[in-house]
Amino acid sequence: MQQVLARGAESVIFKIEQWGSPFVLKWRQTKPYLLKDIDSHLRKLRTSRECKMLTVSRLLGVPTPAVYSVDLDKHMIMMDFIPGTQFKQLAGQISRSDLSSLSRGFGKLIALLHEGNVVHGDPTTSNVIVDDKSRMWIVDFGLSEMNATLEMKGVDLHLIYRALETTHWDLQETMLDSTLEGYVDILGSTAEPTLSRMKEIRERGRYH
Ligand SMILES: Nc1ncnc2c1ncn2[C@@H]1O[C@H](COP(=O)(O)OP(=O)(O)O)[C@@H](O)[C@H]1O
Ligand SMILES: [Mg+2]
Structure with missing residues (x-):
């Protein structure tokens, strides 16, 4: 089951069900107005940065969703769904x-x-x-x-x-x-x- 939770300027947030629990898939979309190589580079950079910084920030005491997996080629992060x-x-x-x-x-x-x-x-x-x-x-x-x-x-x-x-x-x-x-x-x-x-x-x- 997949449900679109939010659609931002640069990403789509899906709520999915896995192992009987809800999770979020954040997918960074292509930006058609950017050159293909630049676009892919930026999406990869932001995806990997987001993964790292979600964890770094949690270590500093800031509640953030835990990351379960990341696919840099598909520009996707799977993380905890935060109900709220x-x-x-x-x-x-x-x-x-x-x-x-x-x-x-x-x-x-x-x-x-x-x-x-x-x-x-x-x-x-x-x-x-x-x-x-x-x-x-x-x-x-x-x-x-x-x-x-x-x-x-x-x-x-x-x-x-x-x-x-x-x-x-x-x-x-x-x-x-x-x-x-x-x-x-x-x-x-x-x-x-x-x-x-x-x-x-x-x-x-x-x-x-
Ligand atoms: N892990 C999550 N659990 C629940 N809701 C989320 C989660 N991540 C994002 N959202 C919701 O989706 C919206 C868009 O996600 P966000 O990461 O801010 O993407 P964007 O870069 O497109 O702004 C957030 O404002 C929030 O309401
Ligand atoms: Mg946002």
Whole structure:
């Protein structure tokens, strides 16, 4: 049995059944507008990066689906199915105080990544799944990187800022403040340079 769970810009997410349990197959599609060799190279790179970073991030304390198999030639990853709702969808349906505590949790998870010198690369609320115990899981690590510099971490925070601004304009203040609170909960004063870098990047306007 195969069911399409999501269809993103670059991939299709199937829910499958194997050994009596649900799993997810993430398949990176061809992009017709790219040259064939570049396309295949990029899909392979992102597939292998995603596999590695799902595991690296879990070791840093961030809940991520476990990977069971990967096929680099078919650009496919088989991983745990995480039952839950995208944080993006949930955000408009819950109380302000729940929204605030989930956002704070999101900030903590991003901080755990940054503390381990990892950036997510696409830290939007659609890449966060909230399960029925309000536990948060992070997915979509195809743009994630290790050995992150201060600039890369600043960009990661800036991307959060921009994602909240564009997708949750009416809730952005609550979400942003709480996310940054969670970030500082974990990193304390060591968050300072990254927060200033985020502001600097914002003022630079380079990524707008
Ligand atoms: N392991 C998983 N378990 C449950 N849902 C998932 C899983 N992986 C992805 N999804 C769902 O599919 C959506 C798209 O997956 P994602 O990895 O973000 O792909 P894309 O690169 O296309 O954005 C996610 O936002 C999430 O809702
Ligand atoms: Mg995604």
